Amino acid sequence: MNQPSSQPATPDLLYSDVEDDLRSAVRGLLADRCPPTAVLARIESGTPYDLDLWRTLAAEIGIAGLLVPEELGGQGASAREAAVVLEELGGAVAPVPFLGSAVLATSALLAAPAAAGPLLKRLASGEATAALAVPLPTAPGAAFPGSVRVAADGTLSGRITGVADASAADVLVVPAVGPDGPGLYEIAADAPGVSIDVPVSLDLTRPIADLTLDAVAARLLVGPDSAADALRAALLAGAGLLASEQLGIAQWCLDETVRYLGERHQFGRPVGSFQSLKHRLADLWLEVVSARAAARNAADALASGSPDAAVAVAVAQAHCATTAVHAAEECVQLHGGIGMTWEHPAHLYLKRAKADEIALGTPGRHRAALAELVGLPA
Incomplete structure (x- = not known):
């Protein structure tokens, strides 16, 4: 009787037909709507993000919900498909909040689909855009950030610098520490007490923002056990x-x-x-x-x-x-x-x-x- 192999599965580095089709759709839209001349013109304007292009990518191609399960209104795809999209977005230096919203914020919210389900549906449809409120240089494995504190009444106060895609976000997913421990909280980007300052970034196609929170009303999405x-x-x-x-x-x-x-x-x-x-x-x-x-x-x-x-x-x-x-x-x-x-x-x-x-x-x-x-x- 053959013993099961203990060797890890061989990685599949090739692109599938589905991934090639997705690449073709994204590349075609970017070639039409995001040529270098358009990107150059946009970074010289007061609106560096092309939110019309983002809504088209989200609604017509469905890239905003690639990582969201189908039962929550997403595409039920995987990191492989998201990687193909990022290759094309990188090749066009497209000024859209895919990394901040469809990857970082969405991946954090998937830890609590019950509590975050309504928000994930909005993100998957392109109705809303989110940003994960951590400094962009934060590496995997870094300590849980403690710059934002949760007050006894559940409001958030603190400051976070260098957040990618925050200036284009409708919703901020904020790591914060309270009396019960760490948690991930949802706040509206235009809520009272939220201040978003956008300094001049080296990369004008992906501006970073500094967030200041002053007793901002928040909703707990992911509790201390899994935050x-x-x-x-x-x-x-x-x-x-x-x-x-x-x-x-x-x-x-x-x-x-x-x-x-x-x-x-x-x-x-x-x-x-x-x-x-x-x-x-x-x-x-x-x-x-x-x-x-x-x-x-x-x-x-x-x-x-x-x-x-x-x-x-x-x-x-x-x-x-x-x-x-x-x-x-x-x-x-x-x-x-x-x-x-x-x-x-x-x-x-x-x-x-x-x-x-x-x-x-x-x-x-x-x-x-x-x-x-x-x-x-x-």
Whole structure:
């Protein structure tokens, strides 16, 4: 009689037909509604988020509810499909609150579907947008934040800095500590006592906000028994899926640079034919291919509930973050003078890549976490 194998399942790094169809739909809409010229124009306006595009993505394609179960009005998909969407959003540096609402906030709320069910339905339909009120650099495994306190009357007071997508949110999911312990609370973004300040961010396509709460009425969503685990799971999912956004950034930068060097001529021949540039592009291609494998492995591990998900996420973030930055830097430099101009979108990708590099944990933080997870000595 054959003994069951104790070996872990082999990760599926390939894209399914469903994922390819989803990519095609998102890419087509972004090509029509979110070209680089439109993104550049929007960041120069007073409304950096394209909420009309977000509503179309949410209502017509259903990306806002990808991670929400069907019984709660969502698509019942997995992290694999969300990763494909983030690849395309990263490739367009689309100014929409997908990461903050459909990934971070939604993942935290899934820990308490009974209490958070009505809110999840609103998020899945695109009727409302949420933000998880933690500083964007917060890494998976960080201590539960204690900057917001719960008063005896159930109101929240405190300050949270550097929250992604908060300025576009209708609802804030706030980690807070009260007499009974930690919890996740729902507050309206326009409730009395809520102040949202938006400083100038490095990445103008994903503004961060500083929140000040002064005796704000709140509703408990996730209680002390599971709040810390819910937040940890949300940050792990966010970090793992952010790797796919970083992959999309790197892929766009590589493709655009190859295209440009094939068209730009110097000394009577395409610049891309020079051997030194070929070598740089070949090295970058290898980095991007490796980043794709790492990002897909993290998405698959999250989707399958693998016990090695934390390892896969740490590997993906440690590699994809630096690859995105390197690809964006090469894109700017190899475009020459035009790459340094405001009119060319290369700077948008460099700024998003640099902001993503510190989001949800730096590469160094993830390497340290990986060493601990696999038992490597310090």
